[in-house]
Amino acid sequence: MLLAFAICLPTYGQDIASKKFLQHSKVLGSEKCIECHESEIKALHETKHYANKDLHKDKRAAEIARNMGISSPAKIQLSGLCTQCHFTVQKRGSAPAKAIGGVSCESCHEGAKDWLDLHNTGDRRDDGEKGLKKRVEASVAAGLLYPFEVHKVATNCYSCHIVTDEKLVNIGGHSPGSTEFELVSWLKGEVRHNFFESKGSTNAATPKNRQRQLYVVGKALEMEFSMRGLARATEKADYYKAMGRRCVSTRKKITEIIETLGDAAPAELKKIQEVISTKGLLSFENAGPLTTVADEINKQIAMFVKENDGSKLGALDALIPAEGKGTAYTP
Numbered sequence: 001m002l003l004a005f006a007i008c009l010p011t012y013g014q015d016i017a018s019k020k021f022l023q024h025s026k027v028l029g030s031e032k033c034i035e036c037h038e039s040e041i042k043a044l045h046e047t048k049h050y051a052n053k054d055l056h057k058d059k060r061a062a063e064i065a066r067n068m069g070i071s072s073p074a075k076i077q078l079s080g081l082c083t084q085c086h087f088t089v090q091k092r093g094s095a096p097a098k099a100i101g102g103v104s105c106e107s108c109h110e111g112a113k114d115w116l117d118l119h120n121t122g123d124r125r126d127d128g129e130k131g132l133k134k135r136v137e138a139s140v141a142a143g144l145l146y147p148f149e150v151h152k153v154a155t156n157c158y159s160c161h162i163v164t165d166e167k168l169v170n171i172g173g174h175s176p177g178s179t180e181f182e183l184v185s186w187l188k189g190e191v192r193h194n195f196f197e198s199k200g201s202t203n204a205a206t207p208k209n210r211q212r213q214l215y216v217v218g219k220a221l222e223m224e225f226s227m228r229g230l231a232r233a234t235e236k237a238d239y240y241k242a243m244g245r246r247c248v249s250t251r252k253k254i255t256e257i258i259e260t261l262g263d264a265a266p267a268e269l270k271k272i273q274e275v276i277s278t279k280g281l282l283s284f285e286n287a288g289p290l291t292t293v294a295d296e297i298n299k300q301i302a303m304f305v306k307e308n309d310g311s312k313l314g315a316l317d318a319l320i321p322a323e324g325k326g327t328a329y330t331p
């Protein structure tokens, strides 16, 4: 279906490594989606993502903000340091940019200003592949991040869930991100919102093949982000230790995947294992080599998603957590 033509669309490689955060001038706000995506909105409202809208009222947040020199809790919503991961920020005309909610639709699908009126001009259930292809191409060009762009979609999650700002951790006292983050289970729990095929009546499970593909992409991205994080460490304090620990534990998980798959292990993943096993790589003040390896991982992920739809990775079902993180919304 969607995947069938995804190969003719523009592909994304190196630019993904340095994800640019949401363009505030393109943000419309999730009210704009209610008319046609009511179930998605209801699901969003049950998530911790949505609850971020009240972060500035949280005591711990005030403490972290104070440590970072943000003068009052109210300013948390104005500081890019916090808003990039906790809020949806909108900039309208010449007015100052303003937080209009927690993590929301556009945090993951990108600011809708240029694509809103392009992406909804038909329905793939009615106008078939041809209409769909045209619509998707136009929307992608206008910035819509579609779920079939697995690499980009998953990169989004890691860019917020691994905190690679050393000062925020060592001085601010912020956590180094979600230590338990696991892409597949964190996507199929409270975050899940697959209502399209049923016109809103059921929240469909993520297909098995997609889960397998995402599982591999998730571990590889975790490795890439942790290495970039480690490369940025300038002192041997909490941040450095957390990034180092994550590199070591993720490296083990990648080995586990390769061993589980045996002969079916994808070449891209083996290449990743090879480059991350370089002796002495995970050491202090090793920014150059760590970044080179992180870039190589990124390249391999891009190749992996093109070559592997998950259908040959069935053995991974034994590793993929059955439970989702949080409860999926049911209409």
Ligand code: HEC
Residues within 6 Å of the ligand: 028, 029, 030, 032, 033, 034, 035, 036, 037, 105, 106, 109, 112, 116, 119, 120, 121, 122, 123, 124, 125, 132, 135, 145, 146, 147, 148, 196
């Ligand atoms: C006027 C109705 C309408 C509005 C408003 C609308 N959408 Fe959609 N949306 C659709 C339709 C119809 C489709 C399916 C089109 C197709 O088949 O390609 C769709 C598809 C999508 C998809 C792609 C799903 C997929 O896998 O193909 C995403 C993501 C999406 N919308 C997000 C949003 C967001 C975010 C907003 C608010 C900023 C929004 N939409 C507003 C009607 C709408």
Ligand code: HEC
Residues within 6 Å of the ligand: 055, 058, 060, 061, 062, 064, 065, 068, 076, 081, 082, 083, 084, 085, 086, 159, 160, 161, 162, 163, 164, 165, 168, 172, 173, 174, 175, 177, 178, 179
């Ligand atoms: C790179 C993304 C990122 C940035 C930047 C960021 N956060 Fe967070 N924050 C997170 C994530 C992800 C979590 C959830 C961590 C988890 O799952 O344990 C979190 C959790 C929190 C929590 C709850 C957990 C705790 O430590 O008690 C608070 C409070 C918080 N952040 C405040 C802030 C404040 C204030 C700022 C700005 C000074 C900020 N964050 C900047 C990503 C970020």
Ligand code: HEC
Residues within 6 Å of the ligand: 048, 049, 051, 052, 084, 085, 086, 087, 103, 107, 108, 153, 154, 156, 157, 158, 160, 161, 183, 186, 187, 189, 190, 191, 325, 326
């Ligand atoms: C714009 C930043 C951002 C993006 C993008 C993002 N998250 Fe989050 N997410 C957060 C923050 C911040 C929290 C912490 C909220 C809290 O604890 O109050 C969070 C919380 C969560 C939680 C709840 C965790 C818990 O402790 O129960 C899940 C699950 C989750 N995210 C999954 C995902 C997945 C999967 C993706 C990608 C599809 C994703 N997130 C993308 C910022 C983000």
Ligand code: HEC
Residues within 6 Å of the ligand: 030, 033, 037, 040, 041, 042, 044, 049, 103, 104, 105, 106, 107, 108, 109, 147, 153, 187, 191, 193, 194, 195, 196, 197, 205, 206, 207, 210
């Ligand atoms: C945390 C990131 C995140 C947020 C927030 C988010 N999405 Fe999504 N969205 C995704 C991902 C990832 C997928 C693919 C899901 C999968 O593979 O199971 C997706 C899938 C979709 C689809 C296609 C689902 C299907 O049935 O084919 C639509 C439509 C959509 N999102 C619209 C929205 C709307 C509208 C909102 C806001 C109410 C929203 N999304 C909020 C990440 C997000």
